[in-house]
Amino acid sequence: MVRPIRVTVVGLGYVGLPLAVALARHFETTGLDIDRQRVAELKAGHDRTGEIEHERLAASALRFASQPDQCEPCDFYIVTVPTPIDAVNRPDLRLVEAASRTVGALLPAAVATGLAPVVVYESTVYPGVTEDICAPLLEDASGLTCGTDFFVAYSPERINPGDREHTVERITKVVAGQNLEVLEQVAAVYEAVTSGGVFRASSIKAAEAAKVIENAQRDINIAFMNEIAQIFAKLDLSVWDVLAAARTKWNFLPFSPGLVGGHCIGIDPYYLAHRAEALGHDPRVILAGRGVNDGMAGWVADRLHGALDRKPGRVLVLGLTFKENVPDLRNSKVADVVARLASLGHAVTVHDPHADSGEAEHEYGLRLIPELPQDTFDLVFLAVPHREYLATGSGPLRALVAPGGILADLRGALGSDADWTL
Structure with missing residues (x-):
């Protein structure tokens, strides 16, 4: 009888949970997260991120663990923890480093049972992190030798929060392994999960690089849109009118202006820029795009202030999450708009039907109102076009x-019904 493959997914957030649920359909899978409250919620069938429905989670064979010693020896350990930036936009690898130490401590038990475990990283990093930083940490924590006792691999995550079309079961997965045998082992695992197929990258560094340029490319294109929005505003031109005309050309790229937040597009370019600078290269295009996008919130707030004749007023901001119809508040640039409006003297009230009020207060010091108010405001700003705001048209707004x-x-969701847009 063939022994079933065992997998442990480390980190059960937006990336790890959908992956773990998908893996559990084919392999004996454990999801490990040190957040005990998160694990308790998942065991009860509740996913606060909204990525996995209650019925699907309750029916899954996925096991949950909040302590490493609750995980059995495994063939594959897949690390899916966040990789944010610090206050000065430098890569913050502390979570992926901590996860490496945790996994490293688990490796001896796996090797003792005769396994040659593979540690797969899905966290977004700059080229070289898996082999030059994570592998030594795994060796230090385990006392084992990478490439002999255990192996490393990389498969960049491509989760898009709230996207029900491009799920982990449908997208093409890029995979890379320490050697050809490991590459094929990892490819087989992901081929069992996704109908989108697997692309075998030439090296781990190539796979790491592919991930950071995917989001850096989007960031740069959006930066161009944000810059032309600022130019056209000086010409009293609607950027949406201009884009409607330009998009009739067959090869015009369909990007739009807006606030670039979230945990990927607004962060990943800094990882690539950091590595470039360490190599002595000045990443001018990448950082120029970041500069435009990071400054967009302040520009939007100043324009709103101008629309009110530069007089402080009562402002209602609708939506705080980084994109529509998701609860993800990470790196929300709407919070920057709110902060700027408040600094200009406006009394700002914020509502969001998807955001967690406790998280909003913890992360940004903002108290969300639970329901839309009954009174009126000098400015009502639709920052995030959640479905709840658009369901009955512009009348209630x-x-x-x-x-x-x-x-x-902000996003032109109301069309001509709005008094102000980019």
């Missing part, structure tokens, strides 16, 4: 605007 006030729409 217009009713929140005081006489002579402004209904503003």
Whole structure:
């Protein structure tokens, strides 16, 4: 009888949980997360990220663990922890380093049972992190030798929060291994999960690099859109009108202006820029794009302030998450708009039907109102076009605007019904 393959997924956030649930359909899978509350919620069938429905989670064979010693020896350990940036936009690898030490401590038990375990990293990093930083940490924690006792691999995550089309079961997975045998082992695991196929990268560094340029490319293209929005505003031109005309050309790229937040596009370019600078290269294009996008929140707030004749007023901001219809508040640039408006003297109220109020207060010092108010405001700003705001048209939003006030729409979701847009 063939022994079943065992997998442990380390980190059960937006990336790890969907992957672990998908893996559990084919392999004996354990999801490990040190957040005990998160694990308790998942055991009860609740995913606070909204990525996995209650019914699907309850029916999954996935096992949960909040302590490393609850994990059995495994063939594969897949690390899916976040890789943020610090206060000065440098890569913060502390979580992936801690996860490496945790996995490293588990490796001796796996090797003792005759396994040659593979540690797969899905966390976004710059080229070289897996082999030059993580592998030595695994060796230090385990007392074993990488490439002999255990092996490393890389398969960049491609999760898009709230996207029900490009799920882990449907997308093409890029995989890379320390050698050809490991590459094929990892490829076989992911081929069992996704119908989108597997692309075998030439090296781990190539796979790491592919991930960071995917998001850096989007960041640069959005930066161009944000810059032309600022230019056209000086010409009293609607950027949406310009884009509607330009998009009739067959090869015009369909990017749009807006706030670039979240845990990927607004962060990953800094990883590539950091590595470039360490190599003595000045990443001018990458950092120029980041500069434009990081400054967009302040520019939007100043324009809203100008729309109110530069007079402080009562402002209602609708939406705080980094994108529509998800609860993810990480790196929300709407919070920067709110902070700038408050610094200009405006009394700002914030509502979001998807965001967790406790997280909003912890991360940004913002208290969300639980329901849409009954009174009116000088400015109602639709920052994030959640489905709840658009379900009944612009009428309910217009009713929140005081006489002579402004209904503003960042993303053009209301069309001509808005008084102000980019």
